Amino acid sequence: MDPATPLETLCRIVLRAREYEAQTPSDYDADESADNVDDEDEGSLSVLDDSINDSVEEELRAILDDLGEDQLTEVLAFCWVGSGNYEASDWDEALQEAQEMHDDGGSEAVIDELLEMPMLPSVLEAGLAAFELSCDGVGELS
Numbered sequence: 001m002d003p004a005t006p007l008e009t010l011c012r013i014v015l016r017a018r019e020y021e022a023q024t025p026s027d028y029d030a031d032e033s034a035d036n037v038d039d040e041d042e043g044s045l046s047v048l049d050d051s052i053n054d055s056v057e058e059e060l061r062a063i064l065d066d067l068g069e070d071q072l073t074e075v076l077a078f079c080w081v082g083s084g085n086y087e088a089s090d091w092d093e094a095l096q097e098a099q100e101m102h103d104d105g106g107s108e109a110v111i112d113e114l115l116e117m118p119m120l121p122s123v124l125e126a127g128l129a130a131f132e133l134s135c136d137g138v139g140e141l142s
Helices: 007-023 027-036 039-049 051-065 069-082 088-115 120-129
Strands: none
Touching: 007 051, 007 069, 007 120, 051 088, 069 088, 069 120
């Protein structure tokens, strides 16, 4: 399969999504520790919400926003395949549903869906792997 989105761009999304995920506290951690956190611990967690996080999120959003409609819906479909919502053999159906989401809510709805997706970099990589695509050897992107 030759994706509409260049593999280098897909790998850049994976890389930035890893950075974003590493700086974003998971809901599980917040729920589990909310009752056991004292004021000092809360202050130490505030670094997770600082401008570095905003910067990474803004860059990831910009990369996604720069994609064409077909590329953006393709990224979402790759993620759905990678998360197990669809099999690789159901690619056309996944792509059609992603297109419908775009038609209903625009690019912003698709970008929000991606940024809210648990383990975004992992599911995107798994989706690429389902089509024998990989970021291995693409090199460090900055």
